[in-house]
Amino acid sequence: MSILHARRAALLVAFLAAWVAGSALGATEPASHAAAAPLFQLERAHAEFVPTLDGSKPIFVLVIGSDARPDQAIESQRADSIHIVSINPAEHRATIVGIPRDSFVDIPDHGQDKIDAALFFGGPELVVETVEQLTGLKMDYWAMTGFASFEAMVDDVDGLVVDVPFAMSDEASRAFFEPGVQRLDGDNALAFARNRHDLPSGDFGRSEDQGLLMVSALAQFKKEFNQDPARLLAWVASFVRHGTTTLSLDEVLDLAFTGTTINANKVANAVLPGGVGMVGTLSVVTLNQDTLDAISKDLADDGVLKKANVPPSPNESLLGG
C-alpha cells in the first residue's frame, strides 16, 4: 500500500470516526432538549378500555317478564311483559320497544291469540318466534325473569334508583309512590313494574314504566361501573343467578361491557300503540299496523328508533305532556 493510499485510508477512517462521534453527539441533543422541557405532567391521567361488541350490526334481545309466582316455572306461565331491546354498539345507542301483553297476534302453530299466551304454549322460544314474525326483526337472544327472580335481581344490586314520573296509588300491585327520584328495593321495583290499574292507559302505560325501569337500571349500572368497574361483576352475577337466558356468561359479559358505553339519556323507550277491543270473551289489543311497520323497519336498519317514529307516551296525560 502506498503512502498516498494509506493517507486516504486514514482520512476515510478519521471521517467515519468523526461521523460516528458526531452522530452520537447529535443523538444526545434531543435527550438534552427533552430534559430541559417542563418536567413530568402532574395532572390526573386516566386510561380505560372495555371490550365492546362489534358495532357492525345492531343486537336484538327479547326481554320477557313471566307472571310466574315463586312456586311456578317461569317458562310455562304467561308473559306479563315483552320488550324488544335493540343495541347499536357503534353509535352507543339503545332502544326499548314494549309490546302490550294483550296484543292479538298470530302465534306460530297456535292461531291468533294474545301474545302473552305464546310463553305458555311454547316457552320463550315461541315468544321469540312470534315477535320475529310480528316485526320481521331477528332476535339474537332472549332473557327472562319472573316475579321472584326480578325482585331478587334488584335486591342483589342494592335496589334501583328510579325517577318515578308521577304519583302511584294502586292496591292491586301495592305501588304507592310519590313522584321523584328514589331507590326502589326489589319489592317496590316489582310493584312499580306491575301497576296498571292506576294508569289511564293501563297495560300500555305499564309497559312504558317497565321500559323506564330498564333505562334506570342502565343508568345506575353505568354510574356504578364508572365509580368502581368491579361492580360489573355484581350486576352480571345477579342477572345470571336470577335470570333465564340464551346468553352465555361470556356473552353477558360482552353485553355488560357494551352497556357501559350506551348513553342512557338517549335510550328511546317506546310502546307499540293500538286499540283495545274484545274478541269473544277476550279483552285484546289490536296493534296499529302502520306504527308497527314503521318501528320495525326503522329498527331493522341500525337498531336505533328515530324520534319521528317514537309514538306518543301512553302516560302522556300523567306526565303533563
Place this chain on the structure above:
Amino acid sequence: MTPNRVQRGESKKRRVPLALLIVPIVLVGIGVAIFLIGGGDVPIVGGDDEVTPPFDFIVKGASVVATAPDADEATLASTADDVAQEITPTIDDLFTNGYLDPSNWRDGDYEEVFATFAPDAVATAEESVETLTLGATAGDVFATVAPGKSKLSYQVLFDPDGAVETAVVTVVFRATAERKDGTYLAIVSEGEFFLRQIDGWTITAFDVTRADHETQPPSPSASPSG
C-alpha cells in the same frame, strides 16, 4: 545495523497502520468525551443504576362472585385464592416492567408491558402509555425510581358450573421517582384490570387513573416494602 531496502519497506509498512489507528482513536475519544459531557443526563449503560429494584404487591384478599344460586362458597373461595396467587406474578411483572425496570423506562420501551394485554385492548393500552407506565420520556426526566407499599385485591367471577370466568384486580401502586433535578415525584397508579385466561392470564379490560404528586425525598430510614 543499517536496515536494508526490504527492512525499510517493512518499517514503512508498520508506520502506516499506526496512523490509521491513532487518528480514529483520538477522534472517537473526543466524540465519546463530548457525548458524555454534552449529554451528561444520559446514563452510562450498564452502570449500577440499571438494577431493577425488587418488587411484589401485597395481596389483600380475593372475594368470590358466584353466579350459581346454590354455589359452594367455601370451595369457590379456595379457588379464588388460587387464582389470586396465579395472577399476582403477572401484575407484579406488569408494574415492574412499566415503572421499575430502568432498561424499559430509560428508553421508553414498554413492549413487555403491552404483551400482557389482549389483542383487542393492546392498541388502547399503547395509546395510554403515559398512564400505564412511567412514560415514554421518563428516561429524560427521572434518575431513579423506588417502589413503595402497593396492594392488590381480587374479585373472581365464577360461571354457574363453578369454573373461573373472569378476575378483576384492584390495584394501588406506589413508587417514588427522583428527578434529575433532585426533586421527587410520588407515583400513584390506581385502577382495575379485568383478566381472563387466554394463553395465560391476559388483561381484557382496564380502568386506570394516575394521581402522581410532588413529594419530599424519602427519609434515610424509610425502606420500600414489597
